[in-house]
Amino acid sequence: MTTTVPATARKPATMAQALTRAMRDAMADDPSVHVMGEDVGTLGGVFRVTDGLAKEFGEDRCTDTALAEAGILGTAVGMAMYGLRPVVEMQFDAFAYPAFEQLISHVAKMRNRTRGALTMPLTIRVPYGGGIGGVEHHSDSSEAYYLATAGLQVVTPATVEDAYGLLRAAIASDDPVVFLEPKRLYWSKADWSPDAPTEVAPLGRAAVRRRGSSATLITYGPSLPVCMEAAEAARSEGWDLEVVDLRSLMPFDDDTVCASVRRTGRAVVVHESNGFGGPGGEIAARITERCFHHLEAPVLRVAGFDIPYAPPMLERHHLPGVDRILDTVARLQWESDWTAGGGE
């Protein structure tokens, strides 16, 4: 996982392909890695992310399970107790909900409960977020539930390279990782060589995706490309925006985030998940706790509305887009003649 590849070897690959490759390489390196879930075997998953794994490693290593998410995660817990390293696929975010009791009451607690005697080296892959025209229950952003659960690591890639690197790191972790895959980036492409993967960052490190001096956009997963686009568009308004991709929501990289905000003095958190009770509140609160006297304006949030996910034909109004981000940046109290009254 530490080879660096010359740029010449790189060619376009999708995030889905990088994820497949990460599982493939992990399975080849370590016979204890087992992939399981609904339709992950013969079909290769409804998003084809496990394509070819059953063929290469056999159905015992990449297993089509019965249709029961609590059963999938619950049996994976037992497999982990016996020394395996299960990689579980939940078909869609909303279909992980039946497995919540197993996740919260067992997966997250097992190491702590047994003082380290039983560990849960589980990776739970959850395709999340909207923007794919899915009918209801196919576009939820469920990260807030995972973040509120002590004992879970929560990781999400936003780039093709990270898809590979973070998934390898997640599978290698001795603690459970909820690995959130942004559905609408599955077919995003980047020049990347699946044959000689690049260096893998450890979990818990954010990445500065764009340097800027006016304000920091803090985001992750599906909203990263939107923020990058917004940062480009902001140039014509005279704002030079920095963009931080969190990559790992837990552990949270306070250092990188705060260093950026201390430098720019302004921050907007952007995510798709509902605003109220969503990750943005935690992120804004911890930045404020740590960087209060560096802030020229309150940390603002651009998030999905506080509504059940919108039907496909209306989802573009729900999702945080470039204009909504720019409108929010504009509210970061740039005028010197600002008078009291708060952000509203």
Next chain:
Amino acid sequence: MTTTVPATARKPATMAQALTRAMRDAMADDPSVHVMGEDVGTLGGVFRVTDGLAKEFGEDRCTDTALAEAGILGTAVGMAMYGLRPVVEMQFDAFAYPAFEQLISHVAKMRNRTRGALTMPLTIRVPYGGGIGGVEHHSDSSEAYYLATAGLQVVTPATVEDAYGLLRAAIASDDPVVFLEPKRLYWSKADWSPDAPTEVAPLGRAAVRRRGSSATLITYGPSLPVCMEAAEAARSEGWDLEVVDLRSLMPFDDDTVCASVRRTGRAVVVHESNGFGGPGGEIAARITERCFHHLEAPVLRVAGFDIPYAPPMLERHHLPGVDRILDTVARLQWESDWTAGGGE
């Protein structure tokens, strides 16, 4: 629900008794109110909160169900579809997790999905929080999960009067309410007359429990008595603390909270649930968004640690206590010679 009672008629009652009385009165007033759950009938619930209801209204109105939380909530959804007003008891917070899919994918979404044709006048009573010496899985604070779910109202009483008033309001609401009952306050007592209940505040209104000018403690449920105690203790340190009891986490009473913080200029959010990803982040973030230029210091949080709930013999170290609150109040940058560097 609008009668006001002379103080003379009042006598000591526990929160559990007030809750029982609220269900009793709601059942007497409205034949569509049905109570259901594990052990709620013959036994009267493991906390005795449904005591006497099966006797008074029969087992069809107060029903001992089979042991299956998704089944309980799922059948309650169907009952609500047919015009009943189910009041569901989850025996302990962690045992509501098996019902999450029903809660998130149906209860919270039904009105919106059907454009108001099917409503969910459901009350889901969840005893929550610790401090009762319960073994693991008996002391979770699960409010963050509910807050992150659009379409749910989340309500929690901290006083005997509110236990009655808020539960009546929850049962009367045409939308689903997750009604969080602080376990360790079940036997808290107050002078209150069960025979002529006092006025009932609508859902969504916070209450200022103590006036003060130095800083505002914002809290709810089990942490209210701790905050009141802390406010008393703070007097000797020269701080005059205001205490706001949120009562309803969704809808959230921004007005009352912000009015207080704008006045005091400093705020600490206190709750038992894990800090990271807990309600405090949302609360601190929205206060900061709205009151930034009134704040003398960042909004700080005192919360449970980011760990699985502590075993009984260690729980006092986990729970936010008076000293931890006072230590945090002390960090609200009272010195004028404060120099940059953030809250840490």
Next chain:
Amino acid sequence: MTVLEQPGSSRNTSSLAGPPPSWQPRTDPAPLLPDPEPYRLLGTDAAARLDSGLLTRLYTQLVRGRRYNAQATALTRQGRLAVYPSSTGQEACEIAAALALEERDWLFPSYRDTLAAVARGLDPVQALTLLRGDWHSGYDPHEHRIAPLCTPLATQLPHAVGLAHAARLKGDEVVALAMVGDGGTSEGDFHEALNFAAVWQAPVVFLVQNNGFAISVPLAKQTAAPSLAHKAVGYGMPGRLVDGNDAPAMYEVLGEAVQRARRGGGPTLVEAVTYRVEAHTNADDATRYRSAAEVEAWRAHDPIALLERELAARELLTDAFVDDIKEGAEQLAADLRERMNADPALDPMDLFTHVFAEQTSQLRAQASQLRAELDAEAAGHTEDAAGAGGVAEEARP
């Protein structure tokens, strides 16, 4: 002398032989067990007793249903539907489910069962709203007593039980019929729903359409049971196994179960053995997981063909009759096509209207924000406020 002299034990050892005291089998399992073979009428001697009127009625519905399925799938190719899970090959189940119920009864369809809803009287455009994507559910469930099409598998089953139980508590003789797939039987909610129904003796009929697959996963990876109908005995309700492509057999078995439920006899589990002739949805590639030969064998056991054979034997399958039905079906399809070709009227502000009965201050603020954005958009200031409007076609599984 013995250990039982310790406190907490009893010295009374008189009734020591014999079974445990409160043990008593409460139900005889024998009548709960399904037949070993799927129940059939067509192609058997029993077919003779079938009423011709019923057969032509079923036939008409099957043909219309097949045409509806074909049209809906065609609409996905024209971009008018985001996705369509066809019930082609399963029409006998869908139609029988709809016809077995009375008006006052309730139907709880799964995401694949738009046809049952349409056969029950629901406007096909309303039935397809979810799959077109303009709203989550396109109809008022109370109008035809059809619960919203349910996507999270098996979660609709406890709803059916609760509704039926509530109706019974109110003294209404209402039956709920709930539909689920073979895959859905593996979910915990299936188990909990059947158990609640049996304990409450709720008037519910559970119809499992065993169409051989849950997306790509064949039944053998889903269960090791003798049949899915055999699950009934574990709840204490009768299990019935039926040839799901035999429309009159389906109609009879479901009808009996509905009547039994209405009479207070409690729930029934019906397994219909059928086959999903087309792919899981238009977006699925079924060749990845099954052979053309298997599909062909099932096409030969087609529900319409089975019924045609009986109608032909009765000399009812005249050109005039068939043409008439085909014409009706074509009309249904043409009407559906035309109406689905019109863009639905959409108001983005609806996103906030039905979250709660009373809008919260938070939602009011968000609604104003969207209103302002829409106004700005209308004023031509911005073209794509979301920057995320593009939907990757491949991203629809």
Next chain:
Amino acid sequence: MTVLEQPGSSRNTSSLAGPPPSWQPRTDPAPLLPDPEPYRLLGTDAAARLDSGLLTRLYTQLVRGRRYNAQATALTRQGRLAVYPSSTGQEACEIAAALALEERDWLFPSYRDTLAAVARGLDPVQALTLLRGDWHSGYDPHEHRIAPLCTPLATQLPHAVGLAHAARLKGDEVVALAMVGDGGTSEGDFHEALNFAAVWQAPVVFLVQNNGFAISVPLAKQTAAPSLAHKAVGYGMPGRLVDGNDAPAMYEVLGEAVQRARRGGGPTLVEAVTYRVEAHTNADDATRYRSAAEVEAWRAHDPIALLERELAARELLTDAFVDDIKEGAEQLAADLRERMNADPALDPMDLFTHVFAEQTSQLRAQASQLRAELDAEAAGHTEDAAGAGGVAEEARP
């Protein structure tokens, strides 16, 4: 001519009669069905063939188990245990579960099954750690291959299936025995676990202790099934119904199921009909929901008394024998009492040690905070840092 000439339909109507093509009962249900009456040995002719050595071994364990239960309950009264769910009356199930397994096997106990864990060799103090409250689980599960005592009902069952499946994949002949109560069978996890086990043919034995109640809820409100063992047929595994107070019968049935699993024969569901003679826990008031007469009837069917009768008939129940066993049991109790009377060594900093393998920066900061508070406390500045240390006695259900 007919409708099937439409695209998507087949004209091949040759095989129209006959059952659906891919239909085939894969398992004969008959051998999966449990006996109509609970299997018994004691008090029947078959008892004669039982080995006296086995009987005395079982008896010794039952007596020790009863004493252990009594001692643990006593510890709750002395404030040394927060709560104790006694298995008094169910000792035959607990002991048989422990003895039926080999060392390499795994036991998955529910929260009531500390006795089975102790009988398997676990230190009783470690078994009671959870209930004393110094930590969540008091032992290393790998040491005796005992999973942590499981409080969320039925959630341990899929763990047992996964572990057994993993062992089989690795080629190890390990069997998992998972324990659950009658109430727990209503949970979705029960269903999903049994289904996975049957599909995978995993070497698991599911032991349901039907003790008549889930806290206050009697079996009749939990299920309408002929027996809980009848649920087996719906998964395609054998169901066995046993008198759970008949220790040799329990031992035999569980032993057979374990052997069957080890030989690759797949899972078995065993229902033991027994009774919870004491209250749900020390904090429960069982008189609220059941009659003294019912309890008395069951005391008369006590597992120890049943076995004593057989031992007496064999003239094995000598004073010396009984005294010896009683003495051993008293020693066990005295040792337990003594060790539980010592305050456990507790380090609050442990709260942060095992959340993750590597502590996060956030947890490091929180640990420093607690360390500072503890130091301040030690320095006598504060007496009660939490202000929430008082535990309402009534608050423990």
